[in-house]
Amino acid sequence: MEKFLVSKGPYLRSADENKRTTSKIMLDVCIALLPVILLTIYKNVIKVFISGTYTSVYQALYPLLLIIIGPIFSILLELLCLFIIHKEEINNFKDLINIEKTEFGGLPGLFFVLTCPPYTPLWIVLIGIAVGEVVGKMLFGGFGQNIFNPALVGRAFIAFTFSNYLGASYLSPLEASIDAYAGATPLTFYSKLDIANITYDNMVSPYGGLLNFFLGMTPGALGETSALAILIGGIYLAIKRVIDYRIPLVYIGVVFITTFFIGLKVDGGIWYPTYMILSGGLFFGAFFMATEPVTSPKTPLARVIFAAFLGVLTVLFRIIGNMPEGVATAIVTMNIFGLAINQYVIKLRISGKLEKRFIPGMVVMIVLFITLFTYTIVFALN
Template sequence: MEIIRKTGPYIKDDNNTTKIMFNLLISLFPIILFTFYKNGIIPFYEGKTNVIEMFYPLIFIITGALTSFVTETIYFKLFLKIDNNQLLSTVKRSYAIFPGLFLSLVLPINTPITILILGSFIATLVGKLLFGGFGNNIFNPALIGALFITSAYSIIIANNGGYLNKLELDTISGATPLANTSLVEGIGTYQELVSPYGTLKDFFIGFIPGSVGETSAFLCLVAFIYLTYTKVIKWRIPTVYISTVFLMTYIIGAYNDLGIWYPLFQILSGGLFFGAVFMATDPVTSPTTPIGQVIYGMFLGILTVIFRYMTSYPEGVLTSILTMNMFVFIIDRICSKARFNFSKSKYLFIACWSLIIIVSMFIATSFNKDSTETDPNFNIISKDVSNNKISYVVTQKGYVGNIKASVTVDDGKIIDFKVIEQNESFYSKIESDDYINTLIKGQDNLESIDTLSGVTVTSSALKRLLINTIKDYKNGSKENIINEDTNNSRNNFEIIKMEDNNDEKIYYASNLGFRGKIILKITVLDKTITKIEIDSSNEDYMEQMIDSGFFDNLVNNQNNIDSVDAVSGATVSSNAVKELLKKFIKEYEEYKNE
């Protein structure tokens, strides 16, 4: 008897790769048709677009898929030297259209075609081909392309209309539902978060602003059922992912006396359903073990909630999936051993449940504040009072960091508003849209002023800054203050340089003033200050301080700086100069004591 030896596998599944990808494409067709209806047909029917623009959503999607196909074809031909006879079959086996196809579905509808083409090229080349092609990539290629585009071209997309189609540009203020959560005070209410976009039914069906193919949770749910039935994806990752976000946001909402609508709002907003069904289940970049898939889904949910509530990025799905892609091999290694010994994975489950409870309660309690408390993101640095006129220097937390501004209020009206310091990523749009003057003109009803699409967090911060300043003015506090952070006061003060001039030593020292840095030129002879001059300053009242003899008084009373009165009408600026001089003297006290 002849013995024939063969290598495994011996049990084969009829669900081969070609069939899997075909079923995946079928599941996307309803979503593609819906985006054509929502972003093409409805705006055309309402008279907002012409016939060519009506077909733009389909052109957009086809362009992304075609770019990926062409990129892989050129790569196989030029770099891998694939023969012409085998080129088409090789590209076909690589399922080349999918990186660009998925990328087009997760981008804003107003992304310029040229940027989509570049993003599809990056997604295909960097996210897929450089890792070795189909089946070898570590990260989801479409999300690599999306990350590249959002990092490099957000301001261009925002200026082009952002996430809003032609009809939504006329009917919605500019922010997507999740971006809107950062614009409301506190955790928000149903009227603030849901009502501007309709009802939760509109969220479920998909008639809300968002990426091209991500808005319809209903169609994503249909796709989930179909893909699970055809064994294209495993049910665990999407189910656990969405359930984790629901549970955590339910805890956050319940602690703040919000109903079941709040977690529903969170899971129906943004790209959570689309990401959970299509992106997180990518068989190449997700765990293969059942326990690993559960752990993976739980961590995705935890990260999404963290990104949404504790960072400046309100979406969270893209970054969560890319982050967890890096840990798939670790999860699979641990959980492969746990298939027959669950105790080997118990510490991962303990970590997940601990994080769910701790993170949820931390976020929940951070929103549960006494209504009488002031905005924790707002700070008054200084306040210069002259009768009914108050000049403020204040800060408000923006998108990147604190925005520092000067605000002058006279008889309850804002007469001047200038931004002194800011590090916002897209502040140029604030300037180009003249948003500062818009706020000044609309100061009687600031809450009704729309934020700017693409810079929603920054424009909202500027609006909150004025609201908080006016609130302080109306509270009736008329005391001059210089509110210095003792932990940072030394950081504000700096000896820039020292020059020798025979027996004299000339120091250049700086400190924070009313409108930025004040730099003094201080001359020291025999360890005594003999002269104080202004080297650099943006203060408005320096001439008044010089004419009043203020600097001569400081020299004459250098042993008791506090005895020198501030200059009337320039209280904050003169007090800032006094503080600078006091710090200088303290810094070099040893010269006096020797």
């Protein structure tokens, strides 16, 4: 009599019941990106078409082209890497596709493009994806093994290497025709201002009020401008339990509180922290990048600490470091410390000391924050 299959238990898996599989989680991420993509197409393509300010159709469709090319190039690159890595096991193209099915190669490319300015030169985009995909992901062993968020590795790379090219690629033809947009994006504009000139009239009025920031009708990276669209996608992910709501909540919260105190010295308005959380890549980073399961800590407390540090780092990078892409740099930096935080927390958790040390830990955190607040405020004023 033929033997029965002896597979490894347990023999009931929620993944088999098709409740929550990794593919489904990745699909949910794509669904959550839909509002972001739709809005950016509306803002960067449709609106430009309607206004008629474009010089060629290629120019008008360029942002859309990037969104399509990003994931495709990323997948192609990954197929190449996988072919090199798994040379012995691969007999035909189908094998390769089967391996790729579990790697979700399109997502880093898509995420990367969404953090890029809409008119980034194509060669820079390709270099960025190549760095992110190969250095950030495949060199670590592929999906699930990477320490850094691949998209942000690429993004940080091009931000530091090609910053001259990027500065000019933010404005759509329509936006370029508006005189009031003195700087490329609200944040690059901000970084050029003296403290004395940081006022509502200088910072927010040119862009037509804070509501425009919320809706995403300000110049900025493809997927990063609209807090509303990101919020819709992010809440969907949080409800589906793909991401932990704690990370965006704490991250944005810390940035808001920190900049609120800084704002007291600057101008005193509530507009300042609001402006700070709505501009740049903070919302996109907080909801989609910092929460990426592979590279973020796995336990709730570790996530809270991780997100709080992200907030502080972002503010430091933005206000004192005057760095481009404060959010991307902060997240890539914290990816490393996140590992250490996670290791510490899981050991506390296993031994049952987590609950005991939770409150002292929080106190230490708050003290740390206050120190950083003061530090930030003092230096921001110089």
